[in-house]
Amino acid sequence: MNLRGYFLPVVATLGFVFLYAPIVSLVVFSFNESRLVTVWGGFSTRWYGELLRDGQMLSAAWVSLKVATLSATLATVIGTLAAFTLTRFARFRGKLLLTGMVTAPLVMPEVITGLSLLLLFVTMENMLGWPAGRGLTTVVIAHATFCAAYVTVIAQSRLRDMDESLEEAARDLGAGPVRVFFDITLPVITPALISGWLLAFTLSLDDLVVASFVSGPGASTLPMVIFSKVRLGVSPDVNALATIIIVIVAIAVTIAGLLLRRQHKKY
Amino acid sequence: MSAPDAVPSASHAPLYRRLFLIAVVALALALRFDLLTLEAQTAGTLTLILWTTALALIALEASDALGISRRWLVIALPMLWLFVFFLVPFLVLGRISIAESMIARPPYSPLWERGSDGSLEIIASLDNYRFLLSDALYRNAYLSSFRVAAISTIFALLIGYPLAYYIARAPEPRRSILLLLVILPFWTSFLLRVYAWIGFLRRDGVINNILTWAGVIDEPLVMMQTDLAVYIGIVYTYLPFMILPLYANLVKLDGALLEAAGDLGASPMVTFLTITLPLSLPGIVAGSMLVFIPAIGEYVIPALLGGPDTLMIGRVLWDEFFASRDWPVASAVAIVMLVLVVLPIMWLQSVQNREVPK
Known part of the structure; x- marks a missing residue:
């Protein structure tokens, strides 16, 4: 029998087991009666109940959702403008600087981004009186800044691929630059902007390090609360939370997949 | 316009x-x-x-x-x-x-001070950098960050390459599903995925329970709070970043080249080493960068899975800031990291980008 014929499927199966075993065990042990996370003590949904009564966790989740929505929207606006500038304006002073500032956040370690932004906020507060203390606003600014880089990359590749003759045609027919942007460019790149927004939303929701630096009292995000819990050891209500997140993601991905398939059929 | x-x-x-x-x-x-x-x-x-x-x-x-x-x-x-x-x-x-740490709000010295005679005195010194040089802790932290990131990248490549190859060679409906399965974990919380490994690697965790039950070991293995746990955590978290560029590269590989090599008598091993591997080099480089770059500044994974002796520079900076409350030294650590790590990476990327159009 051919040994090589088995090698790849076996390695691939092991790879997927490696990717999914921890996630499966998270879900399974969220229904565990016992407080010991890894010893099975019977089926129970008590940890879900406890999660719903955990006021700190719920308010942190609310903060995280607000931060993610605001910063993803802000990042999409900044990223779209940056991408448009870089692809459509041939040459201008500072183009190199803008290119650098747009790509650098992608390789910047989170600890540096977090620390440098915190120091900026502290210095600004001393010199200008704004932002007064740290909280939701500072986290939104920080997240919008690093997420804008990702949105720019996505929007840029869509703008490069798109047929520029459409914009030219509109201009030839007498549309001003603003009208061309809103009537032609924006509708064409909207799918890219939606995926950019979703990516920014996820990155913001996921971020622990930057938020820990720039957040203040009363504005703890969900990852910050989870981290302080997890540091003290495993706790089953975190498993319950993980399961809820996994279910939401699975549903969202299924819906997105179905929508994409329908769109493919249409064209 | x-x-x-x-x-x-x-x-x-x-x-x-x-x-x-x-x-x-x-x-x-x-x-x-x-x-x-x-x-x-x-x-x-x-x-x-x-x-x-x-x-x-x-x-x-x-x-x-x-x-x-x-x-x-x-x-x-x-x-x-x-x-x-x-x-x-x-x-x-x-x-x-270049400021001095002091007990104040904010906890560092101002850039200048008015002397008693009204003269302007600038407070700046390179003491923090001298301190970083003199203390072996920081040098070791930089070196071990490089080591941990490099070893994790190699493991991610060894696991990711066969997976990417398998997906690229799979027939169509299955290929899209497998690809989706690789991306899916990325959309769930990063923190919770690292947390899942605590339950796996603990003394009374899933792996030890299974091995003890199967009679493979008598004593539970110590896996948590070791460097091994950090490698596993990094590979697990960033594996999709390795697989996706490799897949994008391998899926474009022309099957006719492989057939030609086979017809000319090359063994599959020779074909792989002389054709597939060299042609997939751009994918390998891109994937490795995507794993290495976030790994080197990583804080969460060494903090949760590593032991007290797992030194990584992101963690040192974090502790300097949050535990010691020494903002100036934390800033100096960040500046050195910027010069030693980030600037070379940016330079490498710009070189890569310049090569692409050719």
Whole structure:
């Protein structure tokens, strides 16, 4: 029998087991009666109940959702403008600087981004009186800044691929630059902007390090609360939370997949 | 842009726009001087929105009045935002790295001080950098960050390559599903995926339970709080970043080349080493960069899975800031990291990008 014929499927199966075993065990042990996370003590949904009564966790989740929505929207606006500038304006002073500032956040370690932004906020507060203390606003600014880089990359590749003759045609027919942007460019790149927004939303929701630096009292995000819990050891209500997140993601991905398939059929 | 931008004269600027501008500025000033009482967070966010709007409107007025093309406004917003919130922070970082730590709010010395005779005295020293050089802890942390990131990248490549190859060779409906399965974990929380491994690697964790039950071991293995746990955590978290560029590269591989090699008598091993591997080199480089770059500054994984002796520079910076509250030394650590790690990576990437069009 051919040994090589088995090698790849076996390695691939092991790879997927490696990717999914921890996630499966998270879900399974969220229904565990016992407080010991890894010893099975019977089926129970008590940890879900406890999660719903955990006021700190719920308010942190609310903060995280607000931060993610605001910063993803802000990042999409900044990223779209940056991408448009870089692809459509041939040459201008500072183009190199803008290119650098747009790509650098992608390789910047989170600890540096977090620390440098915190120091900026502290210095600004001393010199200008704004932002007064740290909280939701500072986290939104920080997240919008690093997420804008990702949105720019996505929007840029869509703008490069798109047929520029459409914009030219509109201009030839007498549309001003603003009208061309809103009537032609924006509708064409909207799918890219939606995926950019979703990516920014996820990155913001996921971020622990930057938020820990720039957040203040009363504005703890969900990852910050989870981290302080997890540091003290495993706790089953975190498993319950993980399961809820996994279910939401699975549903969202299924819906997105179905929508994409329908769109493919249409064209 | 080929078409000349329309530049309306100042008289065309609608009156309502100016009224709106005045209203925005008035509201912002009212907030600034506490004439309006709002919840602190709402006030902060509102201030940001108001001032951004006001600045944009003022810029619009100014460009109309001076007859400057409006395209500068489009350029100005992302430019200004990134300048203030991305570039300026590094200047602040550099400035605080030469300050002295002191018990104050904020906990560092001011840049200058008025002497008793009114003379201006600048407080700046390279003591923090000297301290980093003299203490072996920091040197070891930089070195071991490089080591951990490099070893994790190699493991990710060894696991990711066969997976990417398998997916690229799979027939169509299955290929898309497998690809989706690789991306899916990325959309769930990163923190919770690292947390899942605590349950696996603990003394009474899943792996030890299974092995003891199967009779493979008598004593539980020590896996948590070791370097091994950190490698596993990094490989697990960043494996999709390795697989996706490799897949994108391997899926374009021309099957005819492999057939030709086989027809000419090359064994599959030789074919792989002389054709597949060299052709997939760009994918290997891209994937390795995507794993290595976030791994080297990683904080969460060594903090949760590593032991007290797992030194990584991101963790050292974090502890310097949050535990020792020594902001100037933390800034100096960040500046050195910027010079030793980030600048070389950016340089490498720009070299790579320049090679692509050829």
